[in-house]
Structures are given as structure tokens and as C-alpha cells.
Amino acid sequence: MERSKQKQMNQNENETDAAINGHFDGRVKIPGWSAGGAAGNPSTAPSSSVMESWREERTRSLEDNEMSLPSIAAAYTTILRGLGEDPQRQGLLKTPWRAATAMQFFTKGYQEKIIDVLNDAIFDEDHDEMVIVKDIDMFSMCEHHLVPIFGRVHIGYLPNKRVLGLSKLARIVEIYSRRLQVQERLTKQIAVAITEALQPAGVGVVIEATHMCMVMRGVQKMNSKTVTSTMLGVFREDPKTRDEFLTLIRS
Amino acid sequence: MEYQKAAELNGLCNGKIVTEYLCRNGFSELTVDAKKVAVQHKNETSRKEAEDESRLPALEEAYTTILRGLGENTDRQGLLKTPLRAAKAMQFLTKGYHETIYDVLNDAIFDEDHEELVIVKDIDMFSLCEHHLVPFFGKVHIGYLPSKKVVGLSKLARIVEIYSRRLQVQERLTKQIAMAISEALQPVGVAVVIEAAHMCMVMRGVQKMNSRTVTSAMLGAFREDPKAREEFLALTKSA
Numbered sequence: 001m002e003r004s005k006q007k008q009m010n011q012n013e014n015e016t017d018a019a020i021n022g023h024f025d026g027r028v029k030i031p032g033w034s035a036g037g038a039a040g041n042p043s044t045a046p047s048s049s050v051m052e053s054w055r056e057e058r059t060r061s062l063e064d065n066e067m068s069l070p071s072i073a074a075a076y077t078t079i080l081r082g083l084g085e086d087p088q089r090q091g092l093l094k095t096p097w098r099a100a101t102a103m104q105f106f107t108k109g110y111q112e113k114i115i116d117v118l119n120d121a122i123f124d125e126d127h128d129e130m131v132i133v134k135d136i137d138m139f140s141m142c143e144h145h146l147v148p149i150f151g152r153v154h155i156g157y158l159p160n161k162r163v164l165g166l167s168k169l170a171r172i173v174e175i176y177s178r179r180l181q182v183q184e185r186l187t188k189q190i191a192v193a194i195t196e197a198l199q200p201a202g203v204g205v206v207i208e209a210t211h212m213c214m215v216m217r218g219v220q221k222m223n224s225k226t227v228t229s230t231m232l233g234v235f236r237e238d239p240k241t242r243d244e245f246l247t248l249i250r251s
Numbered sequence: 252m253e254y255q256k257a258a259e260l261n262g263l264c265n266g267k268i269v270t271e272y273l274c275r276n277g278f279s280e281l282t283v284d285a286k287k288v289a290v291q292h293k294n295e296t297s298r299k300e301a302e303d304e305s306r307l308p309a310l311e312e313a314y315t316t317i318l319r320g321l322g323e324n325t326d327r328q329g330l331l332k333t334p335l336r337a338a339k340a341m342q343f344l345t346k347g348y349h350e351t352i353y354d355v356l357n358d359a360i361f362d363e364d365h366e367e368l369v370i371v372k373d374i375d376m377f378s379l380c381e382h383h384l385v386p387f388f389g390k391v392h393i394g395y396l397p398s399k400k401v402v403g404l405s406k407l408a409r410i411v412e413i414y415s416r417r418l419q420v421q422e423r424l425t426k427q428i429a430m431a432i433s434e435a436l437q438p439v440g441v442a443v444v445i446e447a448a449h450m451c452m453v454m455r456g457v458q459k460m461n462s463r464t465v466t467s468a469m470l471g472a473f474r475e476d477p478k479a480r481e482e483f484l485a486l487t488k489s490a
Contacts, residue, residue, distance in 0.1 A: 060322040068320035075313035075320070076384065082310040082338075083345045084302075085418055091381045092418070099384040100317075105455045107321045139454040143329045146314070146337040148386060148450055180323055180330070212386055216377040217343045 060110045072100035106141050106148075109178035117175065118197050121165030128201070130241070132156040133169045134249045142213045143180035151209025151225070153177075154249040157194055158201040158234055158241065169194070183209055183228050191230040202233030204245045303342050310338035344379055344386075347416030352431050355413060359403030360436065368479070370394040371407045372487045380451045381418035389447025389463070391415075392487040395432055396439035396472050396479065407432070421447055421466050429468035440472030442483045 076096035080087045087096070134154040142149050153173050157164075176189045191205040206229040215222055235242050314334035318325050325331075372392040380387050393407050414427045429443045444467040453460055473480050 064322065068322075072317050072320040075316040078313040079310055079338075079341065079384075080418075082306040082313070083341065083418075084348050085345075091420060095382055095384065095418075098382050100320075102383045102385055102451065102455055103317065103321065107323075110322050137460055144333055144336050145340045146317075146333065147340060148454060150450075150454070180318075180321075180333075182329060213340065216386060216388070217340050222375055 062111070065104050065111075069097070069100055069104070072103065073097045076100055105178075106139075107179055109175045112175045114172065114175060114193050114197070117171045118164070118168055121168045122198065123163050123165070124161060125159065125163045126161065127159050127163055128161070130156055130158055130244060130248070131163065131166075132245065132248055133166055136170050136173050138173055138177045138186075138207065138209065140177040140179065140181045140183075140186060140209075142211060143182055145213040145217075146180070147212040147216065149181070149183065149209050149211050149213075151207060153190065154206045154208075155190065155194070156204045156235070156245040156249070157198065158203075160199060160201045162198050162200070164194070164198055183207060183211075183226055187228045187230045191232050195232055200233065202231070202235040202238075202241060204232070204235040204242065205230045206246075206249060307335070307338055307342075310341065311335050314338055343416075344377075345417055347413045350413045352410065352413065352435060355409045356402065356406055356435050359406045361401055361403070362399060363397065363401045364399065365397055365401055366399075366439070368394055368396055368482060368486070369401065370483065370486055371404055373489070374408050374411050376411055376415045376424075376445065376447065378415040378417065378419045378421075378424060378447075380449060381420055383451040383455075384418070385449075385451045385454065387419075387421065387447050387449040387451070387464075389445060391428070392442075392444045393428065393432070394442045394473075394483040394487070395436065396441075398437060398439045400436050400438070402432070402436055421445060421449075421464055425466045425468045429470050433470050438471065440474070440476075440479060441468075441470045442473040442480065443468045444484075444487060 073096040076099045077087050080092060080095065085092060087093075132154065133156075134152075136153040136155070138149075138151050138153045140149045141147070155169050155173070172190055172193050176186055176193070187205050187207050191203045194200070194203045194205075206227065208225055208227045210225055214220075214224055231242055235245060311334040314337045315325055318330060318333065323330060325334075370392065371394075372390070374391040374393070375388070376391045377386060377388040379385070391411050393411070410428055410431050414424055414431070425443050425445050429441045432438070432443075433441045444465065446463050446465045448463055452458075452462060469480060473483060
């Protein structure tokens with residue numbers, strides 16, 4: 001897959017994002033099954049740029065999930081005791097396993113690669129008007145408190161002779177959101193993935209989400225929403241395009 | 252030992268008191284049982300706040316294990332303090348174990364010659380599913396028919412807080428709120444309706460985004476008199 005030079009995109013700020021979610025260069029080893037266990041030190045390993053993100057190594061497989069389930073379940077039992085509950089009461093008997101499986105589901109984005117999801121659904125189409133898929137429900141986990149984030153994602157792009165299957169946009173959202181995330185990073189990762197896959201003239205991603213860590217605890221503001229956006233290419237440079245996109249997602 | 256108490260605390264409605272009540276099917280009998288329940292409440296060993304601090308390291312370690320088991324790199328900047336934050340968040344979300352009804356209610360019961368329906372509705376409620384440890388949240392509507400005693404309105408919301416900030420099942424939560432109010436005030440009737448969205452159904456499993464679970468507990472006059480129930484339900488219906 002050739003890497004085209006994207007002059008309109010600012011590559012420098014993307015580079016640190018690669019190391020942050022810890023999975024792009026495949027150097028993260030899962031400590032449970034390697035002797036000595038500590039995860040790779042970020043400063044010594046080479047950091048690949050986000051531009052290679054869809055060549056990322058899959059760091060978690062179904063076997064990994066099965067192998068780590070007992071230790072995660074044991075951790076949840078400790079948590080239940082630590083909160084003062086009785087793990088032996090009927091309602092809580094299988095909770096550690098259910099909670100562990102649930103948590104693995106909420107982070108299943110680590111098991112998937114963009115390249116698996118997209119490869120077949122890129123079509124050559126002589127279309128250069130804006131394509132928008134909006135109101136994509138998104139569920140993620142706050143990486144700071146391990147509490148859910150949920151909201152909607154609106155994606156728009158200006159194709160450059162290549163269009164993407166529409167559901168693939170939603171699948172890209174799924175892959176990146178089912179991880180321990182920060183909303184800003186999630187927005188950028190989605191935008192960059194689409195850029196890499198299609199080399200469109202421009203991409204715009206807007207996420208509007210409610211953070212349970214703000215609603216259920218801490219400041220406890222029930223109705224607050226966090227909105228982040230990433231505009232790349234023509235969407236960044238041309239205000240009219242951006243306006244059209246923002247108007248269309250609002251309607 | 253304290254674990255047993257906490258289980259009793261949350262499991263109160265699964266136990267003897269409720270079944271006795273249901274058998275007798277009359278509200279006035281509850282006053283006889285109320286003394287039994289009152290004694291049980293005073294014996295509740297609620298988890299002390301000082302203990303929270305001492306339990307934090309074990310919780311942190313458990314969360315670190317979980318993060319590693321999920322394949323994440325616990326040394327990266329965003330995750331460095333996450334075990335501590337997650338442990339504190341979880342303690343906050345289960346702080347209802349700390350509190351007892353008597354702490355919250357004792358001063359705010361007033362003698363008032365009022366026998367008409369009192370409703371406090373749209374109380375935001377956030378709880379944790381005890382099966383998956385995932386939040387469920389929604390609104391609680393409470394109504395009661397006072398019998399010469401009214402309670403401070405915010406105390407109804409505080410009762411909701413106490414019982415919802417625990418590992419819960421929505422059915423049990425509804426019943427516990429209703430029982431607490433009936434025991435504290437001995438009113439003519441109590442009605443509690445909870446409408447909630449369960450993240451364990453929305454974010455995983457069946458993944459039905461718009462589904463809501465509604466449970467209700469009707470005690471006393473609300474159970475026996477259909478008109479009273481109708482009035483309550485009509486008034487709490489949001490347009």
C-alpha cells in the first residue's frame with residue numbers, strides 16, 4: 001500500500017499519538033504470559049507514526065482473552081471485597097466473570113485492525129461531493145476512570161475518486177472507540193484512519209459525547225456534553241466546506 | 252464479618268421482612284414489623300470512611316491487573332494514575348454502603364395536617380449493575396400519601412442516593428426505596444417508579460440503544476386503591 005505524501009496534513013502532531021494508545025507499533029507485550037512481565041518502555045522503542053496505524057499489529061487475540069480472563073476475574077473479586085460487598089452472595093457469585101468478559105468486550109477494539117475491516121470496501125467512483133454519515137452511536141471507556149463514555153459521531157469526507165462502503169465508517173468508529181480512550185484522541189484516530197485509507201480531499205469528524213465520569217461522579221453535571229472535532233485537508237483550509245459539513249450534521 | 256452485614260444491608264429486601272409483609276398484604280401490619288426493621292437498621296454496620304483509605308491499595312492493584320490483562324500498557328502517560336482514579340471512582344459509586352437512612356432522615360420529619368398526594372419526580376439516579384459492574388441510570392418518581400407526617404423533600408432524593416450508590420438490581424432498588432419511606436413515615440401509601448437505561452444492555456450483549464427498564468413498587472393505598480395509583484401515574488407521566 002503506497003503511502004502518499006499528504007502535504008495538507010500536519011504530520012508532526014500526529015506522531016506522538018501513535019505511542020499513546022500503545023498499540024500501533026506492536027511493541028506492547030501482554031505481561032501475563034511473558035516471563036518477567038513488564039510492558040515495553042515507551043522511550044526506548046521506536047515510535048511509528050499514526051500514518052502507519054493501519055498496519056498495526058493485532059495485540060490481542062481471542063486466545064489472549066481466554067488466558068487473561070481468570071486473572072481479571074480474580075481482580076474483580078478483590079475489588080468487590082475491597083468495596084465491602086460479599087462476593088459469595090447470590091447476585092454476585094458470577095459477577096467477576098461477567099464483569100471481566102464485559103470489560104474485554106468494551107476493549108475489543110484492541111483485537112481488530114483497520115486493514116481487515118476496510119480492504120474490500122474501497123470503490124472507484126467518480127464522485128467528488130461531500131459524503132456524510134452522521135449519528136453513529138459510539139460507546140467508549142474513559143481511560144482515566146474506567147467509566148463509560150457514550151455519544152454520537154458524525155463523519156464527512158470529500159472523496160477523491162475513491163469512496164468507502166458506508167458501514168465501514170461505522171466500523172472504523174467501533175474499532176477505535178472500543179478502547180480505553182480520550183475523546184480528543186478518538187476523534188483524531190478516526191479522521192486519520194479514513195485519510196490513510198482513501199486519500200480523500202478532506203475529512204471532518206465531530207464527536208459529541210457524555211462522559212459518565214463527569215455525570216456520575218466528580219462535578220456531577222447531568223446535562224453536560226463534550227464536543228470535539230478534527231478537520232483535515234479541505235475541511236481545514238476551506239471555511240465553506242467546513243460550514244456545509246457542520247450545517248448538514250446539524251439538520 | 253462486615254461483608255455479611257453489607258450483604259444483609261443490600262439484601263434486606265430479599266430477606267424475611269419483605270416476604271412477611273407480602274404475606275400479610277396489609278400496610279398497617281408493617282408498623283408492627285417496623286420495630287424489628289428499625290432495630291436491624293441500627294445494627295447495620297455501614298462501611299466506615301476511614302476504611303476506604305486503607306482499602307485503596309488493594310483496589311489499585313486489582314485495577315492494574317485488569318489493565319494489564321486487557322493488553323494495555325500501564326506505563327503510558329494516560330494510564331499512570333488510572334488504577335487510583337478508578338478505585339476512587341468505584342468507591343464513590345458505591346458510597347451508599349456508608350450511609351444509613353437514620354443519618355439522613357432523622358431530623359426532617361414534620362407533623363403536618365396534609366393527606367393529599369405528595370410527589371417528587373424526575374430524580375436522576377445513577378447506580379451500578381451488580382452483575383456486570385456497569386452503570387445504569389435513569390429517573391425515579393416517588394409519591395406518598397402522608398398520614399399526618401411529611402418528610403423534607405430533599406430527603407426523598409437522599410434516600411434514592413443512599414440505595415442507588417450500591418451494586419444494585421433495579422427491582423431491589425425500587426423496593427428498598429419504597430420500604431425505607433414507608434418505614435420512616437408510616438404513610439397511608441408509597442409509590443416508587445424507576446425508569447432506567449442499563450449500559451449492560453446498551454453497550455454490550457444485545458446492544459439495544461433505546462430500551463428502558465421500568466420497575467415500580469406500590470405499597471399501602473397505592474396497591475389497594477386503583478384510583479390513587481392512577482392519579483400518581485398520571486401526574487408522573489412526562490409529556
